[in-house]
Amino acid sequence: MTASAHGPLPGGTALTEPVERVGRGWTATLSLANGAIWVGWFGPLQILLASQAEDFAPGTGLSKEAVLAWVTGAGAFVSLLANPVFGALSDRTTSRWGRRTPWIVAGTAGGALSLLLLGAAGGPWTMALGWCLAQLTLNAAWAAVTAAVPDRVPRRQRGSVGGWLGAAQILGVVGGTGLATLAGGVTAGYAACAAFTLLGVLPYVLRHRDIRLPRAARPPWSWRAFLGSFWLSPRRYPDFGWAWLTRFLVNLSNSLGVMYLLYFLRDRLHHSDPEQGVLILTSLNATMLLATVVVAGMWSDRVGRRKPFVTCSGVVMAIAAGVIAAWPTWTGTVVASVLLGLGFGVFASVDFALMTDVLPKARDRGKDLGVVNAANAVPQVAAPVLAAPIVTYLGGYRVLYAVAAVIGLAGAVLVNRVRGVD
Numbered sequence: 001m002t003a004s005a006h007g008p009l010p011g012g013t014a015l016t017e018p019v020e021r022v023g024r025g026w027t028a029t030l031s032l033a034n035g036a037i038w039v040g041w042f043g044p045l046q047i048l049l050a051s052q053a054e055d056f057a058p059g060t061g062l063s064k065e066a067v068l069a070w071v072t073g074a075g076a077f078v079s080l081l082a083n084p085v086f087g088a089l090s091d092r093t094t095s096r097w098g099r100r101t102p103w104i105v106a107g108t109a110g111g112a113l114s115l116l117l118l119g120a121a122g123g124p125w126t127m128a129l130g131w132c133l134a135q136l137t138l139n140a141a142w143a144a145v146t147a148a149v150p151d152r153v154p155r156r157q158r159g160s161v162g163g164w165l166g167a168a169q170i171l172g173v174v175g176g177t178g179l180a181t182l183a184g185g186v187t188a189g190y191a192a193c194a195a196f197t198l199l200g201v202l203p204y205v206l207r208h209r210d211i212r213l214p215r216a217a218r219p220p221w222s223w224r225a226f227l228g229s230f231w232l233s234p235r236r237y238p239d240f241g242w243a244w245l246t247r248f249l250v251n252l253s254n255s256l257g258v259m260y261l262l263y264f265l266r267d268r269l270h271h272s273d274p275e276q277g278v279l280i281l282t283s284l285n286a287t288m289l290l291a292t293v294v295v296a297g298m299w300s301d302r303v304g305r306r307k308p309f310v311t312c313s314g315v316v317m318a319i320a321a322g323v324i325a326a327w328p329t330w331t332g333t334v335v336a337s338v339l340l341g342l343g344f345g346v347f348a349s350v351d352f353a354l355m356t357d358v359l360p361k362a363r364d365r366g367k368d369l370g371v372v373n374a375a376n377a378v379p380q381v382a383a384p385v386l387a388a389p390i391v392t393y394l395g396g397y398r399v400l401y402a403v404a405a406v407i408g409l410a411g412a413v414l415v416n417r418v419r420g421v422d
Contacts, residue, residue, distance in 0.1 A: 018154050027161055029204035030148060031168035033104065036200020037142050038172025039179065040111050040134065043193035044118065045072070046173070046278055047180035049131065050262045055186075056124045065263060065391060067124055069384030072259065075131040079377035082136045084370030087143035091366040092218050098210020099366070100144035100151070107141025108201045112194040114138075119190030139373075141201065146373065147366035150356045151211055156301050158353040163297025166348030167290055170341075174286040181279045239358040240368075242417040247351055247375035249411030250314050254344065255383035256404040257321055260391065268397045269330055277330075281337045288341025289348070297349030306357065307415050309350040314412025316343030321405035325398050358418065 053068040060067060086103055093099045114137055118130035146165075153161050179196065180189040234241030261281065265274035300309050320339035323332055355372045359365055390400045 018150075018152050020154070021157050022153050022161065026152070026208055027164050029207055030145065031164045033108075033201040033204040034142070034145050034165050035168030035172035035175065036197045037108065037111070037138050037145065038169050039176040039193050039200065040108075040115060040138050040197035041176065042173040043176030043180035043189060044115070044131065044134070045259070046177040046282065047262070047275060048118070048186055048189050048193075049127070051186055051275075052118075052121065052127050053124075056127065060124055063392075065260070065388050068259075069388045071124065071128045071131055073381050073384050074128050075135040076377050076379075076381040078132045079135040079139050080374050080381065082139040083143045083373040083377060084367055086140040087147055087366035087368070087370030087373075088364070089366075090144050090147060091364055092213075094213050094215045094218055096212065099213050100148050101205055101210040103144035104141045104201055105205055107137050107139070107144065108198055110137030111141060112198040115190045115194035115197070119187040119194075138197070139377075143366055143370050143373065146369050148210075149352075150359060150365045150369070153356075155357060156304070158356050159297035159299075159301035159306075159350055160294065161297070162352035162356075163294035163349035165352065166293040166297070166345065169348060170286045170289045170293070170344075174282050177279050177282045181275055237358075237360050239418045240360060242414060243351075243355055243358050244372060244375050246310065246314075246411045246415040246418075247355065247372065248378060249407050249414065250317060250347060250351075251376050252379035252382055253317060253321060253404045253408030253411065254340070255379040256387055256407070257324065257340075257401060259383050260387055260397070260400070263391075264397050265333075268328060269333070271330065281333060284334065285337045285341040285344075288338050289345035292342050292345030293349050296346040297353065300350045300353060306350050306354040307418060309346050310354060310415045311412050313343045313346035313350070314408055314415070316340075317347065318405045318408035318412060319343075321401045321408060325401035325405060328398055328401075354415075354418070 049071060050064070050068055053071065054064040057064040057067045062070075086107070090099050090103045093102060095102050111134055114130055114134035118127065118134060121127040121130050149158060149161060149165070175196065176193055179192040183189040183192040262274055262278050265271040265277045271277045296309055296313075300306055316339055320336040320343060323336040323339065326332075327335070355369070359368045359372075386403070387400055390403065391397060
């Protein structure tokens with residue numbers, strides 16, 4: 001049951017369900033901050049980490065796929081822990097600058113420095129350290145950015161706001177990929193992503209005042225209560241549990257295909273310029289996503305329904321993975337990118353709104369959204385663990401994309417187990 005079912009909570013506007021619609025300026029600057037954080041993630045994930053793994057692998061006795069899997073897996077494990085922890089810390093923050101803003105500023109500054117460290121990495125160990133630090137700090141910022149939505153946005157506006165955040169997210173993926181590809185080398189790519197990440201959050205931080213949490217509303221500190229709060233029982237909160245599982249499965253399906261896309265183009269399709277191919281596919285995917293992400297969120301708000309949109313989007317994304325499995329050519333990959341963009345656009349906006357609708361408590365929004373965001377991080381750990389043996393020993397890329405299609409379809413079906421949301 002959500003906090004709104006019990007009426008306003010103590011602590012002023014920080015702990016009440018928002019009722020006033022947010023303006024376009026607030027949505028635009030928060031979306032820019034969100035996109036900037038995704039630039040910091042996906043410049044490395046799409047291009048730079050794979051290039052470094054290929055450079056460093058010969059001296060390790062491991063394949064480039066294995067080096068990339070270990071580094072991204074370690075970073076995703078850090079992300080899995082960092083997001084809910086920093087979300088919980090922001091829930092308790094009583095700074096005069098608000099609950100979320102201090103963490104946005106500190107996280108993006110730390111993320112920019114971590115990306116510069118990655119650019120100077122001289123081997124797999126410093127590469128892994130830099131990526132783990134980047135995940136730690138950027139997740140601190142992202143936990144605060146996403147928590148600002150249920151703090152400030154009323155329920156019937158969350159689909160459209162989620163749409164703009166989703167649009168910024170994919171533009172961040174494209175922007176990060178473009179900066180990494182066009183900057184002129186690995187070090188320059190990391191520097192460009194670091195600069196954009198840091199500058200992109202400034203308009204939100206400087207223009208919009210965050211909501212303060214009164215000290216009297218902050219619960220007493222207890223390590224046992226703090227650590228215990230991260231477990232949200234699926235039996236007690238079944239809607240939250242099913243919604244989390246849906247998000248995990250769809251993101252796992254997406255991660256299985258995207259993480260090894262550069263190697264798929266290079267090793268399976270023998271593309272003449274695989275880095276440029278990744279940029280083309282990512283841009284095409286982004287164009288299709290932008291065509292649906294905001295429209296789907298607004299449509300979902302207007303009709304007051306979430307689950308049909310999530311189901312349809314998951315099915316379309318599963319079909320996209322199936323197309324590559326059945327038709328592993330450049331043309332097939334282009335068709336799959338179009339379908340993936342259309343499906344993920346709907347999913348990115350409406351599933352985010354669905355997750356905010358099933359949050360258990362208003363006082364724990366940051367922490368609970370951190371647990372939600374773990375459904376994005378866990379697939380980054382699981383995907384390389386599943387993908388590396390499939391590509392190497394169990395049938396190659398056709399089998400990989402077939403598995404991704406089955407997993408995505410399961411996520412599309414299971415969202416219908418959520419009972420408290422139309």
